[in-house]
Amino acid sequence: xxxIVFDIKEFSLHxxxxxxxxxxxxxxxxxxxxxxxxxxxxxxxxxxxxxxxCGHCGRCLEKCDHEECKPFDRCIYxxxxxxxxxxxxxxxxxxxxxxxxxxxxxxxxxxxxxxxxGGEPLMQADFVCELFEKVKMHKAIQTSGFAxxxxxxxxxxxxxxxxxxxxxxxREEHKKYTGVYNDIILKNFEYLAKSGKEYIIRTPLxxxxxxxxxxxxxxxxxxxxxxxxxxxxxxxxxxxYPMVGLDFNLFKGDM
Amino acid sequence: MSLYNYILNKEHHxxxxxxxxxxxxxxxxxxxxxxxxxxxxxxxxxxxxPEEQICFIRxxxxxxxxxxxxxxxxxxxxHFIHELGYFSNLSPNYEDAIKVGLLAKREAADEYGKRVxxxxxxxxxxxxxxxxxxxxxxxxxxxxxxxAKGATTFREALQSFRIIHYSLWLEGxxxxxxxRFDKYMYPYLKADLDKGIITEEEAQTLLDDFxxxxxxxxxxxxxxxxxxxxxxxVLGGLDExxxxxxxxxxxMCLISSNNLLMIDPKxxxxxxxxxxxxxxxxxxxxxxAGLGFPQYSNDDVVIDGLTKLGYEYKDAIDYAIAACWExxxxxxxxxxxxxxxxxxxxxxxxxxxKHLENAETFEAFMEKVKEEIxxxxxxxxxxxxxxxxxxxxxxxxxxxxxxxxxxxxxxFGIHGTGIATATDSLEVIKKYVFDEKTISKKDLIEAVDxxxxxxxxxxxxxxxxxxxxxxxxxxxxxxxxxxxDLFSDALEGRVNCRGGKFRAGTGSAMFYLWHxxxxxxxxxxxxxxxxxxTNFSASLxxxxxxxxxxxxxxxxxxxxxAINGGPLTLEFHNSMFTDEDCIQKVAMLVKAxxxxxxxxxxxxxxxxxxxxxxxxxxxxxxxxxxRIWGWSAYFVELDKEYQDHVMRRQEYTI
Numbered sequence: 001x002x003x004i005v006f007d008i009k010e011f012s013l014h015x016x017x018x019x020x021x022x023x024x025x026x027x028x029x030x031x032x033x034x035x036x037x038x039x040x041x042x043x044x045x046x047x048x049x050x051x052x053x054c055g056h057c058g059r060c061l062e063k064c065d066h067e068e069c070k071p072f073d074r075c076i077y078x079x080x081x082x083x084x085x086x087x088x089x090x091x092x093x094x095x096x097x098x099x100x101x102x103x104x105x106x107x108x109x110x111x112x113x114x115x116x117x118g119g120e121p122l123m124q125a126d127f128v129c130e131l132f133e134k135v136k137m138h139k140a141i142q143t144s145g146f147a148x149x150x151x152x153x154x155x156x157x158x159x160x161x162x163x164x165x166x167x168x169x170x171r172e173e174h175k176k177y178t179g180v181y182n183d184i185i186l187k188n189f190e191y192l193a194k195s196g197k198e199y200i201i202r203t204p205l206x207x208x209x210x211x212x213x214x215x216x217x218x219x220x221x222x223x224x225x226x227x228x229x230x231x232x233x234x235x236x237x238x239x240x241y242p243m244v245g246l247d248f249n250l251f252k253g254d255m
Numbered sequence: 256m257s258l259y260n261y262i263l264n265k266e267h268h269x270x271x272x273x274x275x276x277x278x279x280x281x282x283x284x285x286x287x288x289x290x291x292x293x294x295x296x297x298x299x300x301x302x303x304x305p306e307e308q309i310c311f312i313r314x315x316x317x318x319x320x321x322x323x324x325x326x327x328x329x330x331x332x333x334h335f336i337h338e339l340g341y342f343s344n345l346s347p348n349y350e351d352a353i354k355v356g357l358l359a360k361r362e363a364a365d366e367y368g369k370r371v372x373x374x375x376x377x378x379x380x381x382x383x384x385x386x387x388x389x390x391x392x393x394x395x396x397x398x399x400x401x402x403a404k405g406a407t408t409f410r411e412a413l414q415s416f417r418i419i420h421y422s423l424w425l426e427g428x429x430x431x432x433x434x435r436f437d438k439y440m441y442p443y444l445k446a447d448l449d450k451g452i453i454t455e456e457e458a459q460t461l462l463d464d465f466x467x468x469x470x471x472x473x474x475x476x477x478x479x480x481x482x483x484x485x486x487x488x489v490l491g492g493l494d495e496x497x498x499x500x501x502x503x504x505x506x507m508c509l510i511s512s513n514n515l516l517m518i519d520p521k522x523x524x525x526x527x528x529x530x531x532x533x534x535x536x537x538x539x540x541x542x543x544a545g546l547g548f549p550q551y552s553n554d555d556v557v558i559d560g561l562t563k564l565g566y567e568y569k570d571a572i573d574y575a576i577a578a579c580w581e582x583x584x585x586x587x588x589x590x591x592x593x594x595x596x597x598x599x600x601x602x603x604x605x606x607x608x609k610h611l612e613n614a615e616t617f618e619a620f621m622e623k624v625k626e627e628i629x630x631x632x633x634x635x636x637x638x639x640x641x642x643x644x645x646x647x648x649x650x651x652x653x654x655x656x657x658x659x660x661x662x663x664x665x666x667f668g669i670h671g672t673g674i675a676t677a678t679d680s681l682e683v684i685k686k687y688v689f690d691e692k693t694i695s696k697k698d699l700i701e702a703v704d705x706x707x708x709x710x711x712x713x714x715x716x717x718x719x720x721x722x723x724x725x726x727x728x729x730x731x732x733x734x735x736x737x738x739x740d741l742f743s744d745a746l747e748g749r750v751n752c753r754g755g756k757f758r759a760g761t762g763s764a765m766f767y768l769w770h771x772x773x774x775x776x777x778x779x780x781x782x783x784x785x786x787x788x789t790n791f792s793a794s795l796x797x798x799x800x801x802x803x804x805x806x807x808x809x810x811x812x813x814x815x816x817a818i819n820g821g822p823l824t825l826e827f828h829n830s831m832f833t834d835e836d837c838i839q840k841v842a843m844l845v846k847a848x849x850x851x852x853x854x855x856x857x858x859x860x861x862x863x864x865x866x867x868x869x870x871x872x873x874x875x876x877x878x879x880x881x882r883i884w885g886w887s888a889y890f891v892e893l894d895k896e897y898q899d900h901v902m903r904r905q906e907y908t909i
Contacts, residue, residue, distance in 0.1 A: 010801025011844060013831060019840045021803070059711070078712065082719040082796070102727055103803045110843040 003127030005096065006039050006087045006119065010103065016140035016161055018112025021100055025128070026088045028120040029146050031179035032167065033250045034206045036234050038241050040119035045088030047072050048243045053081055060084055087244065093127055097134035104137045113138025113160070122147035125155050132158040142202075144178075145185040145192075152188040162192060162199040167210050169218030177209055186222065193226060200227040206250075207233060258306040258464070259515070262471055263878075267312060270302050276319040285646035287321040289367040292426055292649070296374040299425075301385035303394060308464045309414055310382060310394060311421045313472035318427050321645070334643035335752070337591055341645050343430040344485065344577040344592050346585035347423070347653035350439035353415045356404035360652050367648035375422050375649075376403055409458060412443040413465045419653070421472075426649045429476060430485030430578035433520050434585050437490045437505040444504050459507055466511045469519035482518050482888025485578025491534065492525025493554050493572055500525075501534055509541050509549070516544055518880055518887040523576040526849050527554035535842035542841070542858050543832035547882025550580060550822055550857040553849045557582050560818030560854075565756060566664060579886060580762055580790070580820040580855055581668050586655040589662030590755065591642070592819060595635045596670035596763075598770035599677030599738055600777050600787065602627050607684070607703065607778060611696050617689040624681075625741050632745040632757075635669060640752050665755030668819035671742050672763040672770045673787035674735055675794040678724040679779035681734040683717045699778060706776045706783040718780025718796060725793035727804035732811045743816040760819025761791040761812075761854070768896060786900055789883075790857070792824040795903045802827075806848040806856075814854035822855035823848065824882075826904045829860040857882065866890060866902050 007024040015022045027043030028035075035041065039048060057080065064075035068086065076084050091099075100114055107113050114135050121128050122143055132139050132155075140161040145152065156162055166182075166189065168174040174182040192199055201223045205211040211233075220228075238248035261267065276294055278287045300314040322330065330336065337343075352360055361372045379398055386394035400407060401415035423431045447453040453461075469486050476484035490508055491501035512522055524538050538549045554572075561571035561582060570584045577583045581592030602624060610623035646659065656662035687694035698710045707714040722731045739759065746757035763770075767787040775783045779794060786795065791809060793799055802825055809823045832838055841858070848856050859882045869876035873891035881890045881901045890898060 008800065010803045011840075013837045013840050019803075019843060021801075077715050077720055079719075080707075080711070080714050082715065082798075103807065106803050106807075106844075106847050110840070110847070112840075 001127050001130045002090050002092050003096070003124045003131070004043060004045060004088045005091050006037075006089075008099075012115065015115040015117065015142065016113065016163065017138070018110050019107060020112050020115045020140070021103065021107060022115045022117050023096070023100070023131075025116060025118045025121045025124050027123040028118055028144070029123065029180060030120065030144050033177050033209070034204065034233070036238075036240070037119065038246050038248075039087040039244050041246075043119075043123065045071070045086050045090070046244060047074065047076070048085050048087045048240075050083040050243055053083055055081065093130035093134055097131055100135055100137075104135070108137050111138075113140060115140040115142060115163075117142040120144050120146060122151055122155060125151045128155055129158060145188040146180060147188070148184070149188060149191065153191060156192060156195060156197060159197060162197055163202055164189065164192060164199060165202050165204070166219050166223060167203060167206075169215055169222055173215070177206075189222070193223075200229055202229045202231055204231045205233050258304060259467060261304060262467055265474075267302070267304065267471060270300060270312070270314045271316045272314065273317050274298050274315050274319065278321055284321065285367050285648060288426070288646050289370050289648055291319065291321055292371050292422075293374045295425055296378045296422075299378055299381075301378070301382040303382070303385055303389055303391060308393070308410065308461055309417050309468045310386075311414075311417050311468070313421070313425070313475055315425075316475060318425070330643065334641045335639050337594055337642065337644070339429065340643075342428050342647045342650050342658060344432065344581065344583060345428075345589065345650065345654065345658070346432050346434040346575040346577075346583050347419075347650060348586040348655050349416055349419060349434060349653070351586075351655075352402070352419055352653055353406050353412050353439070356400075356406075356415075357402045357419075358404060364652045365648070367646075368652040371422070371426070371649045372652065375418065379403070379418065406443060409440075409443040409447045409453060410461055412440055413461065416440075417465065417468050422649055423653070424472065424476060426647055427645070428647050428650050432485055432575060432577060432583070433488040434575045435489045435492070435500070435573070436520075437502055437508060438492075438494065438500045441502050441504040455503075455507075459510065462504075462507050462511045463514050466508075466515050466520065467517070470515075470517045473519050482883065482892070483578070483886045484519065485886070486520045487523055487576050487578055487886075488520040489523045489525060489575045490549070491530070492574075493527065493558070495569055495572060497572075499529070501530075506537060509537050512546065512548075513541050513544050516546065516878065516880070518546065518889065521886055522549040523580075524549040524551050525554055525574075526551050526846075528850055530846070530849070532839070532842055532846055535846045536839055539832070539838045539842045539845065539858075542827075542860055543829070543838060545829060545860045545862070546880050547857070547859050547887040550576070550855065551845055551849065552576065552580070552582070552820070552822075552855045553853060555849075556814045556852060556854045557818060560815035563815055564666070564758060564818060570663070576820070579764065580822050580857070581760065582818060582820050584664055587663035588666075589654070589656060589658045590664050590666040590668060590758075592666075592668035592758075593670065593762075593764060594639060594667045596672055596766045596770065597628070597631055597635060597742060597759075598672050598766065598773060599742075600673040600680065600781075601770065601774055602631060603677045603680045603684075604703075604774045604777065607680075607700060611684070611688070611700065617685045620684065620689075621681075621737065624738075625745075628738075628741045629745045632669075632742075632749070636667075636746070636749050636751065636757060639667065642752055661753040661755070665751065665753035666758050667751045667753075667755060668758045668760055669746065670760050670762045670764055670766060670819065670821060671739065671817070672766040674738060674761065674791060675724045675797065676771075676777055676779055676781055676787045677738055678731065678735040679721070679794055679797065680777050681738075682723070682731045683721055683778045683780075685734075686721065687717070703776045703778055707780070714780050716780075717778060719798060721779070723779075723794060723797035723799070725797055725799045725805045725808045727800075727807040729811075732808045735808075736812045739812045739817045743813075758819040759817040760821045761814075761817060762819065762821025763787065763790045768900065786903075788824075789900065789904065790821045790824050791855075792904070795900075802844060803847075806844065806851065806853065810848060810851035810853040814852070818854070820855055822857040823853060824857050824859070824904070826859045826861050829862045832860055861901070863902065866898070870895075870898060
């Protein structure tokens with residue numbers, strides 16, 4: 001079983017209890033306007049180019065015979081300034097687990113562990129399950145909750161801690177800003193709330209979209225006494241869009 | 256506090272003046288030094304600033320040379336002169352001087368020491384008169400006791416320290432360290448608190464004032480750059496009975512440093528396996544302030560290493576920190592901890608050009624690395640002969656050994672620079688030339704010699720797509736372990752010109768720039784002119800997974816064999832210190848490095864945006880502090896090459 005990973009972040013401080021290592025899995029069924037990890041949207045490996053420092057030497061456009069470069073129109077090893085990379089590395093669960101276990105002693109000793117994030121990690125649910133079986137430390141997930149019920153249950157049951165987003169309570173609004181309806185998310189929330197798992201609900205505070213009084217009130221009503229964390233909007237959210245050739249549309253029109 | 260702003264705005268500089276002195280050619284060096292001290296202290300104007308509790312401030316800007324240029328040239332032709340020629344990086348016995356007073360020290364001093372003490376006491380008298388004139392009875396009362404007699408209160412002890420430290424600077428010594436401050440100063444604080452003559456709050460204010468005093472004249476103590484003045488203070492660590500020293504005063508020092516946000520004194524925290532996480536949390540609180548300290552050193556490793564090197568256990572356990580990070584012995588150590596430096600990348604460069612062609616295996620190549628390290632150590636060590644210091648009568652009074660003869664310990668410390676550049680280069684040679692055979696010997700040499708103009712395809716591979724030191728890969732880290740072993744082995748058994756041994760270290764000082772310019776490009780893809788990482792840290796362009804891998808990689812070498820000092824340096828974005836929870840996690844990381852057997856760690860909280868803006872608008876960022884190699888400085892006062900280097904170091908964000 002292999003998975004596509006677009007980043008591994010050591011020593012993350014905000015991704016669960018204790019210091020964590022966070023694995024970002026590629027691919028997401030949602031298209032939240034404010035997404036700050038645009039390289040996590042597509043499930044396929046893709047090129048990331050830091051254009052600003054490019055000296056236009058053209059070396060990356062010369063033909064190469066690297067296997068890894070074949071899907072792309074450039075050589076990923078040619079840049080003298082190291083500006084080109086592939087976002088999305090294929091790992092077997094075994095190889096990734098082995099890599100993570102190298103530093104596991106630190107995380108275990110300090111009450112931390114592994115967090116899978118994304119993208120939407122549930123899009124690679126089988127990979128996550130296999131990874132979780134092989135990694136012997138505290139396991140957490142950051143998820144939108146958007147996956148069919150069986151998939152959701154299967155993964156959640158293996159987690160020690162769940163961080164699940166409820167971004168927008170209203171069905172139509174949810175569709176408008178994230179691209180999907182929230183029925184399945186709310187259904188999965190019900191399962192989570194009853195599961196006995198330790199969890200926290202998270203809401204990113206997006207100006208005039210999720211941070212309205214109405215939305216927050218409605219969410220409160222849904223999640224009742226669940227632990228709830230409101231995440232301040234990341235002003236740098238748009239920074240990575242040009243690197244993957246996307247536009248950042250959050251403020252388009254109203255700024 | 257207005258005294259704080261007064262110093263910050265350099266208003267006290269208006270009292271400063273220059274002096275010129277003539278020295279009779281027939282006067283001996285020690286006579287000249289004594290005469291100069293007498294004249295300088297006579298020329299000093301007693302200045303007591305409003306609100307100031309701890310007085311003594313420099314008003315004479317310059318310290319005239321005691322030798323003419325010709326005389327100095329002649330001395331240099333006959334002797335090895337270390338840096339400026341004065342004693343530096345010693346850790347004097349403040350404890351005793353504060354406890355018994357200078358009159359008692361005078362009894363045992365030679366005639367020059369006696370004269371210097373008389374001059375200090377005469378200046379103190381003049382300060383007392385000034386205090387009387389200003390109606391500052393509190394100061395008069397303190398100066399009635401110290402420094403002539405032993406201190407009886409915390410305030411007297413702090414004032415006594417200030418006068419002694421001030422006098423060491425006035426004598427011309429530099430990198431005048433502070434030593435184990437919480438150890439020798441705490442009894443005074445405790446006694447005052449027990450007697451109820453001071454509250455903790457008053458003591459904190461007094462300590463803030465005392466900390467401020469380190470910053471009054473520090474611009475006159477210029478090292479390689481502004482800020483490199485060596486006023487390093489050691490807190491915590493084990494005492495002679497093996498008990499933890501960290502006490503209320505240690506904690507208060509961390510708070511004072513945080514209150515002041517000034518670059519002096521530079522705080523070193525001694526820790527060990529048994530140090531509780533709470534102490535690391537206090538340290539991390541201070542790291543958050545962005546001053547680049549505390550710097551941590553690991554008692555478990557340092558004491559073991561020093562003992563193995565021949566220091567008596569009772570001396571090793573009392574170690575302090577020199578100006579930057581070198582481990583020095585208070586009271587009896589006259590080591591010269593920074594007398595030379597070995598450039599690891601230069602060794603690799605020599606071997607690349609001289610031996611690669613004929614090496615049949617990587618092991619054979621490493622044999623040559625070993626030979627060349629030995630040869631380079633021969634050159635460094637044999638080049639240091641007839642070491643001579645300008646006599647320092649007052650420093651000699653304050654040490655429990657005769658520093659002219661050499662103290663109880665006369666070790667010479669040799670830095671080891673560019674370890675990551677060398678390690679990564681060895682990995683390139685091993686992987687591509689010997690194991691995979693995908694780069695020929697000739698091509699690699701040509702690429703390096705042409706600064707990667709030739710065989711341009713090699714650069715991105717070796718620079719960005721090859722395993723690096725800091726990624727926690729045993730096979731790569733093994734080169735670093737080996738290099739340090741070879742270095743310490745090459746120094747083992749050598750006797751220096753003062754009868755002491757040599758110590759291998761992991762520090763770089765300014766050599767991360769200087770040594771980098773001695774060679775061209777390097778096999779790891781470092782281009783010509785690019786600097787090495789500072790001290791013991793990853794290469795500037797290595798793609799590092801994160802700080803956990805780094806501390807693992809960098810804890811592997813055998814530090815007890817290479818114990819001259821030189822910290823692993825990590826840069827964290829200041830957003831990592833947002834709340835208590837984050838600070839605790841950072842503390843866990845520091846503790847982990849110590850628990851893994853790392854020797855020394857220095858952590859910076861940096862803000863890249865601020866530095867970028869400070870280069871453009873220095874006037875808006877006068878207080879921005881950054882860590883350079885073993886010391887902190889105001890960013891805007893640094894030369895641009897040092898600014899740039901700070902900005903290029905590996906930075907971790909959340």
